[in-house]
Amino acid sequence: MTRASRRAADADTPRHFGVLAEAMRDGDTERMAIAAQRHLSGIENLGARRMRTCCMARQCPGRAGTIAGAEAGLGQSGWNSRRRGQHWRKSPQSRHRIPRPVRNAVAAAEAPRPLPEWVLTPRSVTMKYLVIPVTPFEQNCTLIWCTETMQGAFVDPGGDLERLTDAASRQGVAIEKILLTHGHIDHAGGAGELAARLDVPIEGPQREESFWIDQLVAQSRSFGFPPARPFIPDRWLEDGDTVTVGKEILSVLHTPGHTPGHVVFFHAASKLALVGDVLFAGSIGRTDFPRGSHQALIDSIRQKLWPLGNDVQFISGHGPMSTFGTERRSNPFVGDNA
Ligand SMILES: [Zn+2]
Structure with a gap:
């Protein structure tokens, strides 16, 4: 450390x-x-x-x-x-x-503590999700799954892998892939190990993120995380791509600013976005890392996220959920009055 x-x-x-x-x-x-x-x-x-x-x-x-x-x-x-x-x-x-x-x-x-599970989405009967905070950074890893096929994916499995696999088996979900929003250690630190254990592919982020993914081992050292298992994603994603989880389809938006190859996953059917560290309830992602850009982040949020609709709910990499409409009203960094 x-x-x-x-x-x-x-x-x-x-x-x-x-x-x-x-x-x-x-x-x-x-x-x-x-x-x-x-x-x-x-x-x-x-x-x-x-x-x-x-x-x-x-x-x-x-x-x-x-x-x-x-x-x-x-x-x-x-x-x-x-x-x-x-x-x-x-x-x-x-x-x-x-x-x-x-x-x-x-x-x-x-004493053994129950997983701090969040809500199961009421908006969709076909795709469900479970938010499982992992790592000392309390990063919101999200298990999403298709209720018809019971196939699912972990979005940003940063660590605490036993808790994640336990949660999936308790829900009866078979994991078919790992999705990554970006390459910071608290989001991607467990991805290589989990992919190897479950024999599933890793999809995302956008190719520019190799800047961070190539440094995962050094990141784990400097933040006191268990050593990360290096990996190269099986599929890099681009703006406009789609990813599937069972029969569910999510679209991919490239949203640089916090990191250069950050992506957001959007499930239009349930108006749910998984935004990683781009946007938080009441805040926005840090941009003081190498290759971060404040202006790019603001543009990503205003030009890519807001058009999806005020009623879109989002899950951030840290902290509680919110909606784009709420943030447009009150977020001091990207609200309409900011
Ligand atoms: Zn981050």
Whole structure:
């Protein structure tokens, strides 16, 4: 893990402390469990170096309990973070004597958790979808499938492959291909491995994206991801192409800006777009990467996406769903009044 990504994970941690403390004040066990889980996955991301330092690390669960407990007015029972190191010599039970609500929340977070599944689309009886956030970046991998043939595809399987294949088998979906919007690690990091395991082809993105796909191994190293298995897509896509999933047909739009070969998949029958990192609810994709272009991104959204219709629902690479109409009304970057 690079120093920069370690710093980013550090910077993210206090947010979870705050959420945890707030949830404790409200006695909201569900939110406590989620905050604790986020906090723990932060620890995993930081890797062994941090875990070894335990109480010295800001990410130590004991310390989290102390801070959250103090904020919630529960005191710092049994453990003084200033006398660090002392608890190493105590029994495991006394080691992290943190407030019971936090301990319970952490235990709940460590228990096997159900997949955070999103809605099944009400707009189409023939194509369904399931959004499965994957990787520490909570990237929205989407399983889409044709209900007539029960054949499906993963769009942007960035990682957590067991969760993805479990979800497909629970839905009774046979995966026939992988679709990629772009070549960033959180979207494409698991594609090579998954394609090999399932013996299915990879379709997309547009050819310019070889710039990022060729760097996947380096990307996985610099973001602390498991090593990505290199691949070359079986089919590059161009603007105006179509892809099929069972009997369903999606059209392809080339939407550069975030990355040069980014594509969007549009299912006209259910007015659903899978937009990757082009557009988010209330925001747009980053353009500060090499070969990113702010103007190209704005043009992609306004000239390619808006004409599809205000009532189009879209699934972004991160965060909640929205509609093009909502974004045209209120998005501060690409709204009609922006
Ligand atoms: Zn991206």
